[in-house]
Amino acid sequence: MRLLITEEMPDSRRLCADSVDMGVNMKKCILDGERIVHKNQLHDTLAGSLGFPEWYGRNLDALYDCLTDIREEAEICILQMPLLEEKLGRYAVLLLKVLKDAAGENTAIHLKMEEKP
Numbered sequence: 142m143r144l145l146i147t148e149e150m151p152d153s154r155r156l157c158a159d160s161v162d163m164g165v166n167m168k169k170c171i172l173d174g175e176r177i178v179h180k181n182q183l184h185d186t187l188a189g190s191l192g193f194p195e196w197y198g199r200n201l202d203a204l205y206d207c208l209t210d211i212r213e214e215a216e217i218c219i220l221q222m223p224l225l226e227e228k229l230g231r232y233a234v235l236l237l238k239v240l241k242d243a244a245g246e247n248t249a250i251h252l253k254m255e256e257k258p
Contacts, residue, residue, distance in 0.1 A: 167214035167251070168192065174221030178228050183236070191215055201232075201239045208243035208250055216251040217244075223256075 170190035177183050184199040193207045208215075217240060219225065226233040244250040 167216050168211075170215065170217045172217065172219045172225065174219070174224030174226075174228065177225060180229060180232060183229065187217075191217075201235055204236075205239050205243050208240070209247045211247060211249050214249050214251070216253060218253040218255060220255055222254055 168191050170187055172183065172186060177186065181199070184197075184204070187193065187204060188197050188199070191207070191211065197203055197207055219237070219240075222233070222237070225236075229236070240250075240252050244252045
């Protein structure tokens with residue numbers, strides 16, 4: 142896997158730029174701790190980026206269910222986890238556990254964590 146980074150990309154997207162893995166396109170979700178300020182915004186980002194169904198429950202149990210059902214390759218990149226924890230508190234820690242558990246259960250889910258310089 143290699144990262145494609147271009148100058149036109151916003152800074153938050155440059156660190157987790159589009160992945161190219163032998164021509165396989167994958168869904169991308171970037172959870173940026175600088176931009177996400179509440180749980181609703183977090184779930185909107187996940188649902189929109191990963192194409193969750195309309196009935197997605199917008200909670201961590203529903204997130205796990207949707208992630209383990211995904212069959213298409215998907216990458217979830219968390220930027221600035223400390224900021225996400227600062228804004229969402231314990232919910233951010235539980236979110237990370239759910240993401241790691243789902244990635245362990247479903248090989249189509251790829252989780253990355255990066256800190257901005």
